[in-house]
Amino acid sequence: MPKLxxxxxxxxxxxxxxxxxxxxxxxxxxxxxWSRWLTDGIARQESGQKTGVWLASDELVETLNNSICQADVVAIEFPKFADGRGFSTAYLLRSRLGYQGQLRAIGDILLDQLFYLNRVGFNAFAIPDDKSLEKGLSLLNPIRVKYQASTDIPSPLYRQTALA
Structure with missing residues (x-):
């Protein structure tokens, strides 16, 4: 089975x-x-089978609706590592649509990106076969202090210290 x-x-x-x-x-x-999810996926899931959605990198969050929140998994595809649209899609799924389930990065992801993917809301990563799963695990949290706000920490550091 693939590495996850x-x-x-x-x-x-x-x-x-x-x-x-x-x-x-x-x-x-x-x-x-997404189009197959709307026609076949919801009914399949209601019959008790695990069904998720994969979104292409050019899929616009504005075309999605709240039914995506019913999906067991939402996977965002990265066709090449230099395509950063998936970062924005993940952030918007978490912040605008309130998706709380498994959000998975698939495709051409670099291990160096895992930390940043995690910050915008991804909690699952399909590791390509040519990459080390162990190295990916070690790179998930290489930075302990996070200055900017994101989906994992909603307040910037200066607000966190001011409130403490």
């Missing part, structure tokens, strides 16, 4: 990403595109 970091732990990844023309299996955990 979930909430700071190495776990087995049971989800499979289905593309637009892939048949939906009768069993197994799957991730569907």
């Amino acid at each position: 970091i979930l909430d700071g732990q190495a776990v087995e990844d049971s989800f499979r990403v289905l593309r637009e023309d892939d048949a939906i299996p009768d069993t197994g955990d799957i991730l569907l595109s």
Whole structure:
């Protein structure tokens, strides 16, 4: 099974990403595109099967609605490591839509990005086969003091110390 970091732990990844023309299996955990989620995913999930959504990097949060909050997993795809749109999408899912479930980074992610991905709301990372899971775990929290506010710490450091 593919390598996955979930909430700071190495776990087995049971989800499979289905593309637009892939048949939906009768069993197994799957991730569907947003358009397929709206037509097939919600009903499949209501029947008790784990079903999530994967979003392409060019998917706009403005086109989503609150039904995404019902998904077991929301995965945001990074087609190449230099494409930073997924960072914004994750932040907006957490802050605007209030998504509380598993938010997963998939695709071409660098281990050096895990800390920053975590700060904007990702709590799961599908580690590419050519990267070390152990190294990824060690890079999740390399910086202990965080100055800027984000989804993990809503107040900047100067406000935290002023309140203490």
